[in-house]
Every structure is written in C-alpha cells, then in structure tokens.
Amino acid sequence: MTVPPPPPPGWYPDPSPAPSYRWWSGVAWTEHTWPPPPAPANAQAAAAQTGAAVAQGDVRPRRRKWLGRFGGWLIVAASAAVWLWLFGLSLLVTALAPHAGDGAPAVLSPYLLVTGSGTAAAAIFYTMAYKLRPEDGVTVPRLAAVALIGGTLATLIVLPVEGLIDVLAGGTARHPSLAVLASAGAVEELVKLGCVLLLCSRLPVKNARVGLFVGGAVGLGFSFIENLSYLQQSYVLGHDNGSGIGLFLTTTAGRELTGPFLHPVFSALLGAAVFGAARNGRFRITLGVVGAYLGVAAAHGLFNSLQWAGSERAFGPASGFLLLLADLMFVIASGVTWLLVVRHIRRRDARALAT
Template sequence: MHDNLVHAEAGPAAATTAERPDRGPFRWKGVLLGGAVIWVLMLAALLLTHNVALLPAIAIIGAGTVPLSVVLRNGERRAGTGLTLDDLFYAFLIGGTVGILLGGVFDAEVERLLGSGGALLLAGFVEEAAKAVALIWVARRVAARSMRAGIYLGAAVGAGFATFETTFYAMRGLLTGSTANVLRDLPGVVGAVVGTEVFRAVLSPFMHITWTAILGGVLFAATRNGRFRLTPAVVGTYVLVAVLHGLWDGAVPAAAQAAAKAVDSAYRTLHHPRGDWSAAQSHVQAEASLASFGVLLGGYLVVIATGLLVLRAMTRHARAVEEAERSAAAGRAAYRGGLT
C-alpha cells in the first residue's frame, strides 16, 4: 500500500505524477538475496584461497546487507513523507557514522569511570542518545517533520549504526594475533564470523533499527515550526528504547546466567564445569544450559515484541493522521470549488 499524497487543487498531470508507484532504483529483496549470495561466495573463496584480505569485505557485507535492505524497503514505502532515497542513504551512512562515533567515545568514557559493569548497564542510555544526536544532525537537511518521516529516517540511522557495530563484533576476534594465527585456525575464525553475522543479521531489524525508528517517530512528531523539542513524550520514549537496549545487552544475559547458576552453582559462560567431569555433572550442566537458554530466549522475545508492538502502533497512528489530513484537504478543495 502506497501513501501517495495527492493534492486535489493540483491539475491532472500533478495527480498522475503523485499516483505513480514510488519505487527506488533497487528492490530490497534483490539486494538482500544478492548480498547473501556474494557473502557466501566470499566465504567459500576465503576457505579455498586462504586469502585473509577477503575478511574485511566478508565482515562488511555480512553486517550491512540486512540493514541496507530494511532502508531500501522503507524507501519503497516513503511516499507521502516528503523524504527522498538520498535522505535515507544519507541517514544510513552519515547518521550511522556519527552515531557509532559518539557511542564509541561515550561508551569508553563510561567504562573508564564506572568499569565494564557500569558501561554495560548504561550502554542503552549512551548509545540511544548518540543515535538521537546523529538523527537530529541528519535531519538538518530534511524538511519533512512527520512521524512517519521520523520513523523511516530513524530506522536508517539505526541501520547504519547496526552495520558498523556488527562489523566490529565480526572482526573482534581478528584484532589480536598475527595473520599466521588466523590462517592456522581459519575454519574456527570463519565459524565465529559466520555465527556472529548470521545471528546479528537476523535480529538487526528488531534491535537498533526498531529502537531508533521509535525514537525518531516521536521526536519528529513533537516538532513545532520545524524545531525539535524535548517534550515529556520524547523523554519517555528515549527512556523506553534505552531500557529495551539495556535489557538486550545486559539484563537478559545476566538473568540467563543467574538462572543457570541457580541450577548449577559451578556453571560458567563457557559451559565448563569446575571439578572432575562425571555423568552427574554432565546432567546438571545440561539442565543449567537449558535454563539459561530458556531465560535468554524468553527475555529476547519480550524485548523484540515490545519494540515491534510500539513501532506498529506508531506507524498506524501516523498513517491515520496522514489520511485525516488528506481528507481535510480534499474537503477544503471541494468547498472552494463549490464557492466558485
């Protein structure tokens, strides 16, 4: 369904232009499939040739294919928002870069002051604020200020941020050690990269993209005369997405670990029990792992569902507002036509 805004006052030529399907030069499904195919081919080439120069390209393509596809999908549905594809690409590249820059700096400062535990606890508040600043920076060049424009532009900033962050996680294991060490355990390296990128690619639409889209929609809806305002709704939404982010990063994994240790006090993250291995220990360890997985899965599903429900409600509200504005404009045009 396209949200083409047709002004009744305009002539037939303008109406025909507005009603034309608003599609970008790319189809998001083709980009998604093509990116996945290229990624797999690069992995195969790496394993066959042992050319580690392919690893950065593998990390970037694997990290960016799904987020970019989401941006293109929104681009095909942007009619009526006043946004262009250039706006969304700009938000993806520049907004994502500014967001990851600010997030990286302030995450490091928080960790320096409060330690790794404090940094993990406050990561949601730090990174969501960084993305909000990046979104406002990007929005300076965009005249559109509707809720749906904010949702799509925020999603693009979140997609750029997610791409850079996933690239880091995929490459993290390669940041230490020599090329010889990488080649010695190349299957293990490839397995770690694949596991990280597949996991984060599948979940990326429900994490940074959703959270920044929610905040962007409320932030844009709160503008007056083109100026952003720090309203109670904006502050409350920021706290909501920061809490969802914090639950994902820290609280849910911590709860999963606590559940596992409640079953087996010797349980550790690497799933190696302390003491001598025995059948009894193996059984307890399996139960602990199952408890950990259950809490982890349940917690993540709650975070995902909450974000999606909020975003869906916002999108429906935004479309309803746009429809009401179209109806009001048509009514005014009909009234003026009747007077003449």
C-alpha cells in the same frame, strides 16, 4: 489589535493552479503539494497502462522503480550468493591444494565482513527508501546521507564515551562490564537522536512519519558500523580458542537478527516522537518525547544486560537457550510496537486529510 497565531504545520487546501493540498511549515508555505501536479500528455498516455488497477479501487498506481517492491529480498539473496561463492571457492582450493595456506596468517574476506554486517541493514534501507512519498519532503539521496553520516558520527561519539565508562567500571575487551552495557541504551539513543536533529533540522516537513524514516536511517547506519567491529572482534578472538570462522558465523547470525532490527526501530520510534511533537517547524521537548526516550533507553539497556547475563552463564546451563529466546522476544516486541505506531500515524494522517 491582537494578531492571531499562524496555523500549525500541516496540509491545507491550495486551490491554484489546480485543486490540491500544500504543506504549511508553520512559518511559510513550502513547495510540496499533494497530489502532485498533473503529468504532461505523453506521460499520461504512458501511465494509462496502470489505469485498470486504479479503477479497481487502488488509489495509487503500482510503482515500478529500482528493484521493485521485493528489492530487499533480492539484496538478501545476492548476499547469500556471495557467501556460497566464497565458501564454495574455498572448499575447491582446499581440495586441490590442501596445504596451500599453511603458515599464512588467517585473513577474513572483506566480502564476508561487509555482507555479514550490512545485508539486513541494506535490505531494510531499500524498503524504507521505496516507501518514501513526495509529500514527505525527503529524497532518497538525503535519506542515504542521513544514514551514512549519522551512523558514522554517532559511532565516533559513542565509542570513546562507552570505552571510558567500561574502563571506570573495570571491564575488558573480552568481558565488558555490566555498567557499560546497561547504560548503552541511554548513551546510544541520546547520541543517535542528536545526530538526527543535527542532520534533519532543516527538513521542510516535520511530522511523525518523517521522524520514522530519518530516525530509522541513522539507526541502520549505526548498526552497520557497530556490527563491523563485532564481527572483526569475534573472528580475532575465535582464533585464540580455535573456533575461528565458527564464532564469526554465529556472531553474524546474531547481529543480523538483532542489530538491524533493534537499533533502527529504537531510533525510528524516538524520531517519530520528536518530529511528531514539532510545532511551527521547531522541535520541542514534551512529556511524550521524554517518555519515548526513557522507554527506548530502558528497553535497549535491558537487552544489553540480558546479553551480559547470558555470556556470564548467569542462568546456568540453559543460558544460551534463554538468551536466544530473549533475542526473539525483543525483536518481536519491537516490531509489534513499530507496527502499532505506524498504524496510529496512518489513521491520524487520514483524519487530517478528511477534515
């Protein structure tokens, strides 16, 4: 007698204790249900204030937690206030004692370094955490641990590997080789994906939506740590040629524009492909997964190659303008791709619940 295989992971009707859906991991039932169990009477009375919005067609009541839905923008505003305070204080000290710093070594404020490398990453992470749902099976502390541990572990692996490639290709700290920049996409995306799988292999829910969150979290952690090294290097090198804080500011603007948007998007898209291909709670290597990896690795490598070409003035006097244009095109293209993937996941989940 042949025993039929268990159903694939997904939401299935769970009639007890109340009509709802329960997540089947492909092996066993989990504790995650949707909608959540009904709240006690006192909580229901407190939630009655949001009933009007629900009656008007809003399926889910408006969530009020942490800094609100625009908390990411508040983080950016707080960082801007820190910069204004530090530079305003510096100008005041210079006006009162213009020669107070003569002979002292140039030291970069840690506030400028941390906010310059992490503001956009923190704002994006806040927005991701705010949009987590109970049925995702990922808590905010778990997502933060994935970002911090995954980003740290990935950079500790990537740095020596890329350093060895650069040395073998004849690159230097001031002039990295084209080989290390072109291969960075393949190396970094593979290492980040490995960290995602290592840290998230025991998550109860494995689908494309969860893959977007955990992949993006590792990308944000990696971007933050990588940006720290870029900003430190630019400040030190800037003092050699007299540009100092100017080179630091331009590097900060470029890294805040590209790093937190490209690294998380690449990792999120790859995470969505891998988690979406999982069956019965196990990860699989499919043609879709391989294609996603090759796509993000190629896009990442192309972006770095264009950065190298711009720094080497390969496009002549217009290299700076063309490099900025290429950065904007990559940011827009990655954002559009992410939106299309998110829309596809939402439609597929809606069809699954409807059936």
